[in-house]
Amino acid sequence: MTDIKKGLAGVVVDYTAVSKVNPETNSLLYRGYPVQELAATQPFEAVAYLLWNGELPTDVELAQLRAVERQNRALPADVRAVIDRVPLDAHPMDELRTAVSLIGAQDLAGSGSVLDASGNPEENLARSVRLFAVLPAIVAYGQRRRRGLEPVAPRDDLDYSANFLWMTFGEVPDDVVVDAFNRSMILYAEHSFNASTFTARVITSTLSDLYSAVVGAIGALKGPLHGGANEAVLHIFDEIGDAAAVNGWLDTALAEKRKIMGFGHRVYKRGDSRVPTMKAALDTLVNHYDRPDVAALYDALESEFVARKGIYPNLDYPSGPAYNLIGFDTLTFTPLFVAARVTGWTSHILEQLAANALIRPLSEYNGADERHIDGYVADEAVLAASERPEEAAG
Ligand SMILES: CC(C)(COP(=O)(O)OP(=O)(O)OC[C@H]1O[C@@H](n2cnc3c(N)ncnc32)[C@H](O)[C@@H]1OP(=O)(O)O)[C@@H](O)C(=O)NCCC(=O)NCCS
Numbered sequence: 340m341t342d343i344k345k346g347l348a349g350v351v352v353d354y355t356a357v358s359k360v361n362p363e364t365n366s367l368l369y370r371g372y373p374v375q376e377l378a379a380t381q382p383f384e385a386v387a388y389l390l391w392n393g394e395l396p397t398d399v400e401l402a403q404l405r406a407v408e409r410q411n412r413a414l415p416a417d418v419r420a421v422i423d424r425v426p427l428d429a430h431p432m433d434e435l436r437t438a439v440s441l442i443g444a445q446d447l448a449g450s451g452s453v454l455d456a457s458g459n460p461e462e463n464l465a466r467s468v469r470l471f472a473v474l475p476a477i478v479a480y481g482q483r484r485r486r487g488l489e490p491v492a493p494r495d496d497l498d499y500s501a502n503f504l505w506m507t508f509g510e511v512p513d514d515v516v517v518d519a520f521n522r523s524m525i526l527y528a529e530h531s532f533n534a535s536t537f538t539a540r541v542i543t544s545t546l547s548d549l550y551s552a553v554v555g556a557i558g559a560l561k562g563p564l565h566g567g568a569n570e571a572v573l574h575i576f577d578e579i580g581d582a583a584a585v586n587g588w589l590d591t592a593l594a595e596k597r598k599i600m601g602f603g604h605r606v607y608k609r610g611d612s613r614v615p616t617m618k619a620a621l622d623t624l625v626n627h628y629d630r631p632d633v634a635a636l637y638d639a640l641e642s643e644f645v646a647r648k649g650i651y652p653n654l655d656y657p658s659g660p661a662y663n664l665i666g667f668d669t670l671t672f673t674p675l676f677v678a679a680r681v682t683g684w685t686s687h688i689l690e691q692l693a694a695n696a697l698i699r700p701l702s703e704y705n706g707a708d709e710r711h712i713d714g715y716v717a718d719e720a721v722l723a724a725s726e727r728p729e730e731a732a733g
Contacts, residue, residue, distance in 0.1 A: 341703045348605065352698070353540075357390060357686045358529045360606050367612040369529055370394070375616045383524040384408060384499050387471055387682040390529055391464060391689065404468065405498070411472035412493040412502065414480055418442060418473075419490065422480060431481040431674050432561040436554055438477045439470065443550020456548035460689060466549050467685035474681055475499070478674040479506035485668065500524060503678070508666055515627050516665055519620035523658050526613045527676050529683030535559040535566065539684045543691040544698040556684045557677055563600060566680075569672040571600035572659030575640075581632060582639035589643055599644055601656030610651040617657040624664040633660050 344350045359368040367374045370389050377386050381395070388396040388404050396404060421441050425434045446466065450456055458466070480490045491506045500521040505511050530536070535556040542552040560566035579588045592599060604611055625634045637660060641652055662672050 343703055346605075347537075347700075352532065352537075353696075354694075355531060355687065355690060356393070357683065357690060358531050360531045360612075362606050362608060365607060365610050365612045367530070374526060374613060378522040378525045378616050381525065382498055382500065383521050383528070383679075386525045386528055387468075390682045390686040391467060407468050408472040408499060409493070409495055411469045412476055413473075414476035414490050415442075415473070417445075418477065419480065422477065422484065427485060430561070431478070431485075431670050432557060432567075432677070434481050435474075435477060435674050435677055436557045436561075439474075439550060439557065440554050442470070442473065443548065443554065446550065447548055453547075456551075457543070457546040457692060458549065460693065463549050463685070463689055463692065467681075467689070470550075470553065470685065471678075471681055474678040475503040476506055478671060478678050479503065481674060482507055482668050482671045485670065504665070507671075512665070513627065515623050519624050519661060520665060522620045523617060523661060523675075524679040526617055526654055527658070527679035529680070529686065533565065534562075535680065536684055536687050540687050540691045541698045543688045544695055546692075546695070549685065549688050552688050553681060553684055556680075560677060560680065561673060564598075566655075566673045566676040568600045568653070569655035569659045569662070569676060570669050572655055573663055573669040573672070575600055576633075576636060576660060576663075579636060579640065582635040585636070585639040585643050589640070589647065593647065599640075599648075599650075601659060602644055602648075602652055603650045604653045607651070607653070611653040613654040614652050614657060617654055617661065621657045621661040621664075624661055628664050630664060633664065 357370065359366075359371075361367070369377060369386065370393050372389070372395075377389070381389075382401075384404055385396055385401055388400065418438050418441060422434050422438055425437055446469075447456055457463075476490070476493065483490060488509075491509045493502050494505055497505055497511065501511050501517045504517060504520060511517070532540070538559040539552040539556040542555045543549070563571045579585055589599075621637070622634065625631065637657070641656070645651060659669075659672060662675060663669065667675065
């Protein structure tokens with residue numbers, strides 16, 4: 340009997356030097372640095388640099404990255420035009436996927452052959468930085484478009500996180516809000532071989548291009564078992580209403596065998612390493628916006644679900660309500676995850692290309708037994724060739 344690892348659970352498929360998830364100690368390291376230390380001390384741009392290059396930037400390197408990021412942060416007119424053709428009631432992840440697809444087609448136009456598309460490391464790093472720079476404008480415009488608002492032009496005097504909030508809301512919120520948002524971006528940036536990153540690596544392993552890999556990763560991240568969970572958490576909060584209703588709601592949800600979004604993790608079984616840092620950011624926002632009701636609902640659902648099932652919150656649990664307090668629409672939550680995770684995806688794409696092997700697992704067939712088309716007479720030559728698999732296989 341073949342030992343099938345459904346969902347590839349527990350299967351180690353390759354090395355990575357980008358990040359280390361350690362479920363034993365509930366820790367997460369980016370290039371060796373604990374993620375909570377990075378979240379407490381670094382701007383998101385510096386963490387992006389670290390993920391791509393393996394080291395934190397010097398002041399000069401950070402200034403150079405910021406200069407390129409500022410040059411590429413405006414929403415291109417033709418990207419806006421394509422976004423405007425996406426139905427307003429489509430999910431913004433579809434909008435984002437379409438926008439990245441267009442950007443890729445424009446960048447790769449004239450590359451001649453698929454053989455040129457995977458590019459060299461310098462080109463791919465430059466593409467990564469440009470995508471990282473332009474995604475906030477696309478995400479921000481998505482939210483504004485749904486509210487019937489025009490895009491807001493970026494501001495050169497603001498760093499990545501403050502500018503992202505500026506382009507979304509047309510104002511720069513208090514420093515504590517910018518800081519909480521910056522932390523969330525860092526926490527979402529990278530998480531080893533999760534489903535979307537693995538998707539990006541699979542696509543890259545065929546020597547396809549970076550944009551195709553990112554488009555595929557966006558598709559994988561959209562699902563509620565992955566990135567879509569932060570959006571789903573808010574739907575649950577809206578359904579429950581307030582802390583007093585948690586017990587009754589949970590009785591029904593568990594009786595209906597519903598998955599409680601924002602809880603559980605494929606790798607961490609005793610708590611997600613990123614949650615304490617994001618919960619602290621959420622607490623800051625709760626104080627800033629004076630919303631103790633949010634904290635009460637959060638705590639009630641967490642303690643009741645952990646008590647009943649022994650399943651702990653993941654990062655999407657605190658980030659959902661945090662993004663809600665900042666003013667993001669629920670539909671914008673997963674696109675925010677894309678803006679952060681594009682740094683991890685592209686780091687893995689660069690790593691995959693540097694030591695590539697086509698990713699192509701095996702399967703155990705459990706379909707119909709061999710059968711034949713009535714009246715079919717086999718071509719003897721083809722039959723003979725197919726009986727010599729080593730020669731005939733292609
Ligand atoms: C993330 C997730 C897909 C991991 O799945 P997994 O590795 O297959 O989960 P496990 O094998 O640890 O699950 C063990 C049991 O707990 C249950 N479980 C896990 N997470 C659960 C949740 N959030 N709500 C209810 N039950 C859950 C599973 O259904 C399973 O029950 P079973 O043994 O009766 O089948 C799963 O926890 C989940 O769907 N969570 C909700 C979505 C979410 O928040 N995703 C974001 C992840 S960062």
